[in-house]
Structure formats: C-alpha cells, structure tokens
C-alpha cells in the first residue's frame with residue numbers, strides 16, 4: 001500500500017475525477033488508515049512504498065504492478081500524469097528481491113489484471129492494451145483471458161469485477177461488452193452479479209481473501225448477497241478516495257509469493 005500523503009484531485013483521467021471539487025486530504029488519510037488497519041486485524045501483512053510528491057494517484061497501489069507466483073510484471077501507465085509510478089513500484093519490488101519484468105506495452109497492473117488460481121483475467125478498452133495481455137501471459141506462464149470494458153465509469157477491470165476466491169468472481173455485467181459478458185457467464189456460472197447501484201459506489205472494487213471481503217460500505221445490496229453466500233464482509237468508508245475513482249482494491253496491490 002502507499003500512504004495518501006500527497007492525495008488530491010488535480011487532473012481528470014476518468015469520469016469520477018473533478019479537479020474543481022474540493023478534497024479533504026486529512027480525511028482521505030484517516031480512511032486509508034482504517035483500510036490498512038482492517039487488513040492487519042485480519043492477519044494480513046501490509047508493506048508500504050514511499051509516496052512521491054506530485055503523484056496524487058500513487059495511493060492506488062493496485063495499478064503499480066501485477067504479482068503472480070512471486071513474479072512481478074511492471075506497469076506502464078496510459079496517462080502521462082501517472083507515468084512515473086510504474087518505475088517506482090518496479091524498483092520497490094526489485095529492491096525487495098522479486099524477479100521483475102519491465103513491460104513493453106501499456107498496462108495498469110492489478111487495475112486491469114486479476115489473478116485467479118489457474119488463469120488471469122485481463123481488462124482492456126480504456127487503459128491496458130491487449131498486447132500487454134499477451135506479454136503478461138508469456139512472462140507469467142498462465143493463461144490470460146481478455147475481457148472488454150465498455151463503460152468509461154468502469155475504466156479498470158477492478159472497478160467492475162473482483163475474485164471471490166481463486167475460482168469464482170463477483171461482477172457488474174453492465175460494464176462489459178456482449179462477448180465478454182458471455183465469457184464471464186461461461187467461466188463463472190456460479191458468480192455473484194451486482195446491480196448498477198452497487199457498481200456506482202465502486203462496490204466491485206473489493207478485496208477478498210477467500211473468506212473475508214473488504215468492500216465500500218455503500219454497496220448494500222452486494223454486501224447482503226455476499227453474506228448470504230457465507231462470506232464475512234467488512235464494510236469500509238473510502239468516500240474521499242472515490243473522488244479520484246478509487247476504492248479498497250485500488251489501494252491494494254496483492255503480493256502473491
């Protein structure tokens with residue numbers, strides 16, 4: 001994770017961001033501390049990268065890289081505003097002894113790549129280029145399945161879908177192209193589907209460890225569905241970070257050793 005020490009909204013690279021609307025950086029920091037504390041209470045270890053002044057979106061660690069089986073595929077950001085984050089995250093991993101690969105093609109790490117047990121789901125349409133899907137597959141040696149995003153509000157795959165565990169997922173069908181929706185129905189016949197209301201509060205930007213799910217507190221319908229399936233749901237308030245288009249998952253880069 002990356003402390004939001006320099007968080008604010010100074011540019012708009014997705015429909016959630018409005019540089020003319022006020023942000024409350026102190027509140028953003030308190031909300032982020034709550035998220036970090038929630039992970040630690042669950043027994044997860046949280047490592048931190050130093051934030052860089054002038055990089056207000058660096059708090060969204062998910063975008064920094066993709067880590068699968070201890071291999072780190074680096075991010076190459078679509079927008080110049082975030083370009084410097086890619087090398088910063090890759091250096092963190094190299095400094096911590098991980099084998100890394102610098103990407104040739106545009107991709108925003110775990111914003112658009114979500115690892116399942118036997119394959120990786122990969123979004124395209126707004127940020128990550130489909131050529132990066134192939135590059136990641138070749139580097140990581142796991143099948144990468146392309147999914148096309150069709151609604152600019154759900155510009156990263158992790159704003160529209162999250163793995164419930166290594167084999168099943170929850171998603172908002174309205175964020176995907178017709179073909180990709182059919183792919184999802186085939187892959188996940190037992191999926192939990194979310195409605196527009198849940199999606200609009202970034203309820204799909206959740207993090208599951210297979211048993212516990214950390215999710216934006218406003219995603220009430222989805223929370224009920226998850227509890228009905230037996231998950232332990234931990235609602236969090238990340239309203240300030242949502243002003244930049246981010247939620248719990250965006251703040252979290254999962255390190256799979």
Ligand code: ARG
Pocket residue numbers: 013014017057060062063082110111156158159244245246247249250251
């Ligand atoms: N403002 C950031 C951007 O548009 C938000 C990134 C959210 N991260 C994510 N994993 N969806 O790039």
